[in-house]
Each structure stands twice: as structure tokens, then as C-alpha cells.
Amino acid sequence: MTEHIIYLLPAGIGGAEAQWPVRVRTSGGEVYRSVLGELPLPQVGQAVVLVLPMELLSCCGTGPLSTRRPSRQTLAYAVEEQLDTALETLHLAFSADGDHVLAIDRALFERVLACLRERGIEPRAIYADADMLAQKGPAAVWLEGRWLIGGGENVRLAASAQIAQALVDRLPPMHWMAEPDYAGDPLCNRRVGDALAELCHKPAGAIDLLQGGYARRHGLFPWRHLVGALVLSGLLVSLAGQWRSDQVVRHADELRAASQQPDRQLVQAPPSSMQHLAEMSEQLVAAGGLTIALAQHTEGEGWQVNVVAHGFADLERLRERLPNLQVGQARQRGAEVRATLVWAGGQQRQVPVPPTAAWTAARLSEQAQASGLRITDLQSSEQQVIMALQGPPRVLMEWIHSLEQGGGQLHEIRLQVDGEQMLAHVALQSGQP
Structure with missing residues (x-):
């Protein structure tokens, strides 16, 4: 073994x-x-x-x-x-x-x-x-x-x-x-x-x-998303505003293009899974006293997030801000409270995205390296491309977000922070438009 x-x-x-x-x-x-x-x-x-x-x-x-x-x-x-x-x-x-x-x-x-x-x-x-x-x-x-x-x-x-x-x-x-x-x-x-x-x-x-x-879920990885660093809460909040602004600009460009081409079908890309997590982090930070310790996303079930709080009152404030939030297991450990939260707001809608070039291993590798990310492993088949890569957390999360916004169908993602670097394992449908 x-x-x-x-x-x-x-x-x-x-x-x-x-x-x-x-x-x-x-x-x-x-x-x-x-x-x-x-x-x-x-x-x-x-x-x-x-x-x-x-x-x-x-x-x-x-x-x-x-x-x-x-x-x-x-x-x-x-x-x-x-x-x-x-x-x-x-x-x-x-x-x-x-x-x-x-x-x-x-x-x-x-x-x-x-x-x-x-x-x-x-x-x-x-x-x-x-x-x-x-x-x-x-x-x-x-x-x-x-x-x-x-x-x-x-x-x-x-x-x-x-x-x-x-x-x-x-x-x-x-x-x-x-x-x-x-x-x-x-x-x-x-x-x-x-x-x-x-x-x-x-x-x-x-x-x-x-x-x-x-029983473990069948699939490449047990969790869709895994985030293992307390510092991510603040970083995700800063990314949330940026991604929202980018989405507004993209939608405006689509409206402009649609007005010039009446026959063109207008399709707005849904928020990415990373964007959903960032938006939840905004409410978490605003509630005060809460930090993300671990987060996971399973398609169709929303986000499950492990948080560390100063007290149960912090959890109640967050629940007021997120109506769909469910507080699962919560327990006191010394001066802190650890809880598991389930948020259905993180479910992803399946909306077609305008075609882009095929997501091949070569193209993904080129884009990752151009963004300053280091590829540690790359496997490709007719069905999917599997990559292991690392880089600065902000750069890596923005790169994954851009894949989803560009039409990439991400089967599985695993993220882990190690010091100043983030490690990622990504499985993407191969050869898709």
C-alpha cells in the first residue's frame, strides 16, 4: 500500500x-x-x-x-x-x-x-x-x-x-x-x-x-471544493467585489452586442462556484467574529462550510444575513465555537455558455503558465483533463473562476493553502467547446 x-x-x-x-x-x-x-x-x-x-x-x-x-x-x-x-x-x-x-x-x-x-x-x-x-x-x-x-x-x-x-x-x-x-x-x-x-x-x-x-461519493475527489486556510475569508471578500464588477461589465457588453446583432441569442453566464463562496464570505465577514476553516461544494447541494466563531451569537448574526443558511453541528471548544454550515445559495444553475475554444491539456497548460502558475502534474484523456498546480491564492482562484466563466465544466476541484501558496487539483471536461 x-x-x-x-x-x-x-x-x-x-x-x-x-x-x-x-x-x-x-x-x-x-x-x-x-x-x-x-x-x-x-x-x-x-x-x-x-x-x-x-x-x-x-x-x-x-x-x-x-x-x-x-x-x-x-x-x-x-x-x-x-x-x-x-x-x-x-x-x-x-x-x-x-x-x-x-x-x-x-x-x-x-x-x-x-x-x-x-x-x-x-x-x-x-x-x-x-x-x-x-x-x-x-x-x-x-x-x-x-x-x-x-x-x-x-x-x-x-x-x-x-x-x-x-x-x-x-x-x-x-x-x-x-x-x-x-x-x-x-x-x-x-x-x-x-x-x-x-x-x-x-x-x-x-x-x-x-x-x-x-460511503465516499463516487468521483475523482471526495469534495468539490476544499479550502484550508483562515486567511481566505478576507481574500475572498476582495475578490467578490471584483468578480461582481466584471460580471456587470460582461453583461453590458453582451447587451451592446445583442442590440447590434438582433439574431444573436443573449445568454448570461451564471456566477461561478468560486464567486458563490466569495459572496458568502462577504456576509460572514460582515457578521463579525467568524472565519472560514474549511469549505466544500457538492454539485446540486450547495456549500458546506466549517467556520470558527467567538461565540454562538456570531452564528446567529450570520444566519440572519443568509436566510437559506442551515447551522448543522456546532460545539464549544475552549474560547471558540466550531460549526458546520450548509448554504443552499451556492447551488450552481446549469446555463449554457457561449462557445469558446476547446479546453485541451495543451491550452490549459499554456494559460496556467501564462498566469504564473506552476503545473506539477497533468493527465489527459478523451473525457477529461486533470491538472495539479500551485501558485499565489488570489491568482489561482481567479484562474479557476475564469475557467468557469469561460464555459469550462469543472467536474472536481480541490484547493489547499500551504503558507503563501495555494495547491489545486482540477478536473475539467476535455475537448469541450
Whole structure:
């Protein structure tokens, strides 16, 4: 596995999510330790995999079923008695064949995901550590002070050395893998150089907990827009006025051209997605005491924005300014309030735009470089052009805005601020007029 691995350590169970100790293995092989609330922002285009300690989960088999393709509800009822916990308090994730299930406390799972999102991290997949041994056959690995046992029928355990020794006669023959420092354990029959790397290597068959209501949206990126810097609020406000003025000028030019050419159809381009965010930022700054920490846009659903406020009164003032604003999750953390806002005003209307030259990889590359942006990756197919680029935040946001105003159909955008630079990953329909 070459993804960026974030491993929540069992030592953090029962503590505050933000202080949960983690072990990180980067895609380049670097390993370091940190806490969940202090993880750095991920690099653009970086695939992140979250690994949970088996101590947080339960595992059991579903047993024989009467239907060939049982629904999630049928599978849930099949294991209800084994779990001995109210189903509504659990998040259940099932194996591809439906033979076994992993269960985790739903509230805890959501708190962990919320903590990650505050850091701009959206996992591509979430696994349980012992379940990552699924395709290795019956196997065990010593990691973080205990044996992880998996790969059998429905055996997924985290056990101390003493408990593992007591269970060994009930388990099938297997590899007991450990790094050299722990290779003296009587159960160890195979030495490995890096136990975490061994665990994460090709975890085919492991259950991805991102199922049901937590399933990732299908598409190139999980979020349409991601903005990860507090300074963007002020910058977006300054851009909002400029873009509004530009739109008025463009409309006046269109009216003038239409009066000279009676047969010409007048079509005004709708505000871009970036312009919607800028307009929301105006109201946010005017309300006072609020700053954008994170923003995402999904086509047809509007903007979802994570904000930091001095108090709940700041949120109420903003809601008065934006009638369509919905305040979702809001919680006090010390002297600040963090809230998730949903604003339907950011929905994009599909209005045809006058044709321009085809958006090819060569043309996009030329325009980006002419604007002073640096392209770090470029991929092209018959359907779309995918670009990774970086540059000053204002220049980059204006460039993306100009693509939309010029008729570009942006499938996905991901934006992230790193110091004085903004990183972007853009997917655009290829060869369109």
C-alpha cells in the first residue's frame, strides 16, 4: 500500500479525539508519531487511509442467509443478537461476500471523522488493523504492545501476550510475525523488519468501514471544493467585489452586442462556484467574529462550510444575513465555537455558455503558465483533463473562476493553502467547446 497511513493507536482509547496518539506512515515510507488534532494538512491528491485499533470494534459472522443478495438491513438483523448492543448506536460494515461484519460505536466513529475533517483530511478508506490480515490466511503480528490476530473465518482480535498464549491451542496454525526487538516471544515464528508495513501491505479483502451513510461519493475527489486556510475569508471578500464588477461589465457588453446583432441569442453566464463562496464570505465577514476553516461544494447541494466563531451569537448574526443558511453541528471548544454550515445559495444553475475554444491539456497548460502558475502534474484523456498546480491564492482562484466563466465544466476541484501558496487539483471536461 503506497497511501498515506494514519494509524490510531490503542493507547488513545477513552481520551479526547484531538489528543489521540497516532502513528503515521507517509507514502514515501517515512514513519513518525503525532496526535490526531495536530496532523498536518494532506498534500493535494494524496490518498489517506485511516487504520483503527481492533479494540474499538467487534467482529462476528452473519451465518446462513435465505437470500443470495441480502440488503444491509437483512445483514444487520442477522447479527443483532451476537452484538448485544442496540443497532441504532452502531455503525456496521460488511465484507464483500456478506459473511462477516465489523461493528463500531457510531458516535465515536463520527467524532473521529469530524476531527479529521477539521484538519482537512478525508480518508479514502478506513480499516480495522486486525482485519487487514484478511488475505494473508490465519496470521498474527505484534504491533503496539499486543498481538493482532486475523485472517481466519471470523477471528479478528487484539490480544496481550498472555491471552494470545492461552488462545494458541484454539487457533489454526499460523505465522506469528514480530520485529526483531520482540522476536524472543515464544509464539513468534517469523521475523519482519517493519510490522506496520507488513500489516498495511496489500490489505485486499479487508472491510472498508466507509459504507452506508459514510460511503465516499463516487468521483475523482471526495469534495468539490476544499479550502484550508483562515486567511481566505478576507481574500475572498476582495475578490467578490471584483468578480461582481466584471460580471456587470460582461453583461453590458453582451447587451451592446445583442442590440447590434438582433439574431444573436443573449445568454448570461451564471456566477461561478468560486464567486458563490466569495459572496458568502462577504456576509460572514460582515457578521463579525467568524472565519472560514474549511469549505466544500457538492454539485446540486450547495456549500458546506466549517467556520470558527467567538461565540454562538456570531452564528446567529450570520444566519440572519443568509436566510437559506442551515447551522448543522456546532460545539464549544475552549474560547471558540466550531460549526458546520450548509448554504443552499451556492447551488450552481446549469446555463449554457457561449462557445469558446476547446479546453485541451495543451491550452490549459499554456494559460496556467501564462498566469504564473506552476503545473506539477497533468493527465489527459478523451473525457477529461486533470491538472495539479500551485501558485499565489488570489491568482489561482481567479484562474479557476475564469475557467468557469469561460464555459469550462469543472467536474472536481480541490484547493489547499500551504503558507503563501495555494495547491489545486482540477478536473475539467476535455475537448469541450
